[in-house]
Amino acid sequence: MPGATSETVAVMLAGGRGERAKPITLESADYIRSKAVIPFLGRRLVEWVVELCKDQGIRRFYVIAQGLENRSQIKLLLGHGQRHGVEISYSRAGFDPYNVGSGSAFLHNLEQWKLTGRALVLPVDSVLDFSLEELERTHQETAATVTVATVGRTRREIAGKYGVLRTDPAGRVRGFAEKPSAQQLRTLFPGRGDEPLPTSAGMYLVDCDRLRRAARDPQLMRLAQQRLDWGGDLLPWLVEHDEPVAAHRIARLGDLGNVPDYLAALRDVLSGAYRRLNRLMGPPAAGAADCWIDETSLRTRDPVSGTTLTEKIADGRVKIGPGVHIGRHVEVGDDVSLEYADIGDGVELGEGARLSGVAVGDYSLVGPYAELSDSYIGPMAVIRSERGRPVRLESHTAIGDGVSLRPGSRLSGVSVYPRLRIPAHFHVPSGTWLTCSDDVLQWV
Template structure:
C-alpha cells in the first residue's frame, strides 16, 4: 500500500487562462500564467504548493507550456527551495504533446519515469481536501484513478456541470454531461426528492497510480488519442470506465474555480470568511478573529494625505468602517470615510476618502479615488479609478479593470471588462459583458 509521504504532485500549469481575462493579462497582448494569478496576498500556485506540502507532498512536477509560461513560473518558484519542496519542470521539447490535460499527464509520466502515486491537479482552482482521506478511498476501491468530487445540488448542476453516475461502492459507472433539471430528475429521482442532497461533480483533481496508468497509455487507441486530443474529464475518464478500469470518487470539502472573474471574486469572499478549512490553516491568524480581519501593521501606521491620521486612529474614532472578511496588505493608505466589507486590498494600494468597497479585490499599488462605489468588482494592480466627490465612479456586478488601466471620473460600469493599460473616459450605459480591449472599443461608447 502506498502512503501519503510517497505521493508526488503533478501540477498542470500550461493553460493560457483565456476565461480569466483580464486577471491573467499584463497587457492586451501579454498573458500571464494562470499559476501567477494574485490571490489573497500570494500567487495562486504558491497556495497550491503549500496546501500539498503541509499534507506530506515534497516532490512536484510542473507541466508548463511555452517560453513565457515556463519562465514566469520558474522565476517565481525556482526549484522549490524557498517553499521547502523539490520542483521539476516539463521539458520544452514535449510541449507539442501537451494536447489536453490528460495527454500532458500521460506523456510526462513516461518522461519522468514515475511509478508510484501522484496527485494530479490544475493550477486555476483552489481545493479544500484531505489527502489521507483521498488515499483511504483509493485503497478501499483498489482504484486506478480516484476523482476528487464536489457534491452539488440539482439546481447548481443544471446545464452547468457534468455529473458522475456511481454504484453503491462509489465506483464511476458513467458520465452525464451538463444535464437539465428534467434529465436529472429521471436519472436521479431520489436526489430530487431529498432537498439539499448532492450529486458528485468532477473537481478536476485526481489521485492516480502512475505505473498502471502508464501501461494503459500504451494501448493503441489511447496512445493515438494522447497524440491528438485527450482531456481528463471529457476523454480519459470515460475511456477508463468504458474499458472496465476502476475509477473511484471521493468527495472533498470545496472547490474554488478561479477561471473567471465571478468565480474568482466568490472564492476570495469565501476564503476571507473562513469557508475553506485548509486556507484557514495556511493563512496567518486574523487580527480580529470574530470578524475575520487582517490588517498589516504597516498599514495601521500609514497616514492618509487628507487628515494626516493613521488608519489605526481612524478605526478608533470610527471614521473608517472595516466590516467582516477584510484583508489589507502592507503599506496601504486608507482615507477617512472609507467602508470596506468582504474586500481584499493588495500591498501599496490607496483607497481615498469616502470610498466603499464591498465583495471586491484591489490589486497591488492600485488607486481608488474619492467617493468611489465599488461592489462585486476586480481592480488590477496599478489600476487607477479616478473617482471624485462631484463625479464619483460606480463599478458593480463583476466589472473587471485590468492592470494599469485608468478610469476617468464619472464612469458607471456594470459587468464590463476593461483590458490593461486602457485609458477610459467617463462612460455610462455600456452593456454588461462588454469587453473594452482597445482604444477603438472605448471610442464606440464615448
C-alpha cells in the same frame, strides 16, 4: 529525484491560456498572464496550491506546463522550489507539440519522469480545501487506479456547465455525464430532489504504476496521440475498460476561471469557508476574527488626517469587515468602508470610499467616495473618483492592469482591457468589452 517512492507527489497541470478569465489574465492587450500566477489574497494561485500541498506533507512537485506563458511565468515565480522548501521539476518543452489534451500530457510525462507510487494531479487555476489523508484512505480502500476528487453541486449549478459522475454505493465510478441539461439530469438522477450531485474537482489521486501499465494499451496509446483530456476521455476510457475509478468528496473547490467565479471564490475564502487556506493566511487581526491586515498597513498614516489605520478602526472612522484582507503599506482614508475585500500591497483608498465584494490589485489608487461592488480592479489601476462625481463599479465589472477611470464613470458588468483611459461620465451597456481605444471612443 524521480523514481520509486512511497510518498505522494504532486503533478500540477498548467496548460490553458486563460481566455475566460480576461482581463485578469492580461498584463497588456497582447500579453497573456498565466492563470497560475493570477493574484489572490497576497499570493499567486500556484503558490497557494504549493503551500496547501506542502502543509499536508507533499515535498516533490512536477509542473506540466504547456506554452511559453505558463512555463516561463511559473518557473520565474517558483524556481525549483527553494523559497517554498520543496523540490519542483518541469515538463520538457519538446513535449508540447505532442500534448494533445491534459490526459495525453500527463501520460507522456508520467513515463518521462518514471513516476511510481501515488501522484496527486491538480489544477493551478482553482482554490481547494481537501484532506490528502482522507483522499488517500479512499484510494486505498477502493484499490483504485484513479480516485477522482469531487464536489457536490446542485442541479441548477450543474446544468450545461459541469460534468457529473455516476457512482455505485461502494463509491466506484460507473459512468459520466458531460455537462448534462436540466432534463438529462432529471432522467439520469430520478428521485434525488435537491441532493447535491458529484462533479469533478479536476483533481485526481493516481496509482502511477497501474496507470502506466494501462497506458500501454494500443487503443489508449492511439488516443494519447490524437486527443486525450482527463475528464472527457481518459477517465471514461478507464471505466469502460474495468480499471477501478473511485470518487471521493472534498470540502470545497473555488474555480477562478472567470471574473464572477473569481469573485465568488474570494468571498467564500474571506468568509472563512476554506479552513486550510484560512489557516495558511495567518492569524487574523487583533479583535477581527475574519480580517487579515498586515502590520505595516495598521501603522500607515494617511496624509490628510495624519492618523494610523489602527487609530481609525479604534474610534470608528473606518469600518473594516466582515471578510477583509489588506496587504502591506496600504493607505486608508477616513470614513472608508470595506467588506469581503482583498486589498493589495501599496493601495491607496481615498476618504469615503465604499468597497464590497472587491479585489484591488497592488499599488492601485481608489479616489474619494468611489463606490465599488462585486468588481475586480487590476494592479496600478487609477480610479479618479471625487465627492461630487464618484466612480461606481458593480455587477462583475473587471478593470485591467493600469486602467485609468475619470470622475463620474459608472460601469456595470463591463470588462476593460489593460492600460485604457476611460473618460469622465462614461456609461456603456452591461456586458460590453472594451479591448482597445477604438472601443472606448465609440461610446464617448
